[in-house]
Amino acid sequence: MDIEKRMELIGRKPTEELLTAENLRHLLEVGVPMQHYIGFEISGYIHLGTGLMAGAKIADLQKAGIKTRIFLADWHSWINDKLGGDLEVIQKVALSYFKEGMKQSIKVMGGDPDKVEFVLASEILEKGDYWQTVIDISKNVTLARMMRSITIMGRQMGEAIDFAKLIYPAMQVADIYYQGVTIAHAGMDQRKAHVIAIEVAQKLKYHALEWKGEKLKPVALHHHLLLGLQEPPVWPIESEEQFKELKTQMKMSKSKPYSAVFIHDTPEEIKQKLRKAFCPAREVRYNPVLDWAEYIIFREEPTEFTIHRPAKFGGDVTYTTIEELKRDFAEGKLHPLDLKNAVAEYLIELLKPVRDYFERNPEPLELMREIKITR
Numbered sequence: 001m002d003i004e005k006r007m008e009l010i011g012r013k014p015t016e017e018l019l020t021a022e023n024l025r026h027l028l029e030v031g032v033p034m035q036h037y038i039g040f041e042i043s044g045y046i047h048l049g050t051g052l053m054a055g056a057k058i059a060d061l062q063k064a065g066i067k068t069r070i071f072l073a074d075w076h077s078w079i080n081d082k083l084g085g086d087l088e089v090i091q092k093v094a095l096s097y098f099k100e101g102m103k104q105s106i107k108v109m110g111g112d113p114d115k116v117e118f119v120l121a122s123e124i125l126e127k128g129d130y131w132q133t134v135i136d137i138s139k140n141v142t143l144a145r146m147m148r149s150i151t152i153m154g155r156q157m158g159e160a161i162d163f164a165k166l167i168y169p170a171m172q173v174a175d176i177y178y179q180g181v182t183i184a185h186a187g188m189d190q191r192k193a194h195v196i197a198i199e200v201a202q203k204l205k206y207h208a209l210e211w212k213g214e215k216l217k218p219v220a221l222h223h224h225l226l227l228g229l230q231e232p233p234v235w236p237i238e239s240e241e242q243f244k245e246l247k248t249q250m251k252m253s254k255s256k257p258y259s260a261v262f263i264h265d266t267p268e269e270i271k272q273k274l275r276k277a278f279c280p281a282r283e284v285r286y287n288p289v290l291d292w293a294e295y296i297i298f299r300e301e302p303t304e305f306t307i308h309r310p311a312k313f314g315g316d317v318t319y320t321t322i323e324e325l326k327r328d329f330a331e332g333k334l335h336p337l338d339l340k341n342a343v344a345e346y347l348i349e350l351l352k353p354v355r356d357y358f359e360r361n362p363e364p365l366e367l368m369r370e371i372k373i374t375r
């Protein structure tokens with residue numbers, strides 16, 4: 001496949017940012033063996049943001065001929081007090097519910113789960129020279145910057161934390177170098193770790209990213225953060241600036257279950273959640289239902305998305321691009337309830353193989369239900 005096509009696949013929706021596209025092109029041109037990774041803490045249920053956005057991009061990367069890897073961040077989850085901070089429970093969930101759930105998510109988004117490598121963080125952290133990389137990185141980053149970076153753990157800047165949480169950002173950067181990652185992938189909320197990774201690239205003494213004598217910078221690929229279903233904390237949102245400030249509170253998050261649809265939700269749960277969703281008429285900008293339509297349904301365009309309506313409300317209507325859908329919605333030609341119902345129907349169908357899987361293999365989900373989910 002030529003480089004243009006590969007660039008297009010890697011850069012298309014849900015990719016929101018590539019740091020940088022020029023560096024990616026360079027790496028593809030010089031022919032470095034490309035290795036992707038995305039890391040996850042192991043905690044609650046997998047929601048559409050995690051499962052489908054990451055799954056879609058993994059599928060694209062595979063099509064672009066890139067080796068994909070999911071990093072099960074068990075130690076990081078322990079540090080961040082997930083699942084009661086019990087490493088054994090975390091590992092059990094990582095290798096059962098989480099691994100299987102992610103495999104199913106990748107499959108429904110068109111990827112090949114058998115080609116994704118799953119690596120448990122403890123497999124590499126237990127090697128002595130991993131810590132050499134952590135120190136090497138830490139020597140090149142100020143304490144103030146590490147303190148600002150704790151947002152990558154879902155923590156607020158200035159929040160009282162134990163000391164282990166300050167080691168976490170350096171570990172996340174070390175994970176990239178230690179695994180020889182050329183494409184570090186995550187949602188937009190992880191960019192602080194990746195910017196550090198890019199900045200230290202030329203300074204590392206151990207496990208730098210090297211190819212034919214050249215020290216390379218990894219590429220950071222950030223996917224769009226799907227909005228949560230809840231009403232924003234401030235409404236109306238007056239500007240893009242204000243939206244940026246509110247974004248982390250507006251994203252779908254597993255610690256706010258009412259904000260999320262989970263990959264194993266029943267059809268009735270999906271319908272109910274969407275019925276309650278925030279979806280103001282004619283509002284096309286900060287509208288989670290349209291956001292989902294854009295990033296899940298219209299990820300590839302043109303596509304056919306039909307909204308079924310009784311004849312008295314205009315009858316069935318089919319859209320092929322998100323722009324057409326948004327235009328009708330903005331003009332009041334499409335009612336929020338009709339949109340919600342159609343998006344719910346689409347998701348019910350899309351997620352059917354995931355539900356079927358967990359019906360045939362209920363143990364991983366049962367294990368999750370038994371565990372008291374913390375954070």
Ligand SMILES: Nc1ncnc2c1ncn2[C@@H]1O[C@H](COP(=O)(O)OP(=O)(O)OP(=O)(O)O)[C@@H](O)[C@H]1O
Nearest residue numbers: 049050053154186187224225226251252253254255
């Ligand atoms: N709403 C979302 N849309 C797309 N990607 C997301 C979303 N939320 C999290 N991610 C991505 O999924 C990965 C795992 O994130 P994480 O485990 O922190 O999820 P979370 O739901 O935000 O959890 P928590 O509520 O505990 O903070 C990260 O790469 C993150 O950027």
Ligand SMILES: N[C@@H](Cc1ccc(O)cc1)C(=O)O
Nearest residue numbers: 039040041073076152172175
């Ligand atoms: N910080 C990431 C998890 C993560 C941990 C280690 C990594 O190397 C990568 C990702 C999150 O909260 O979602």
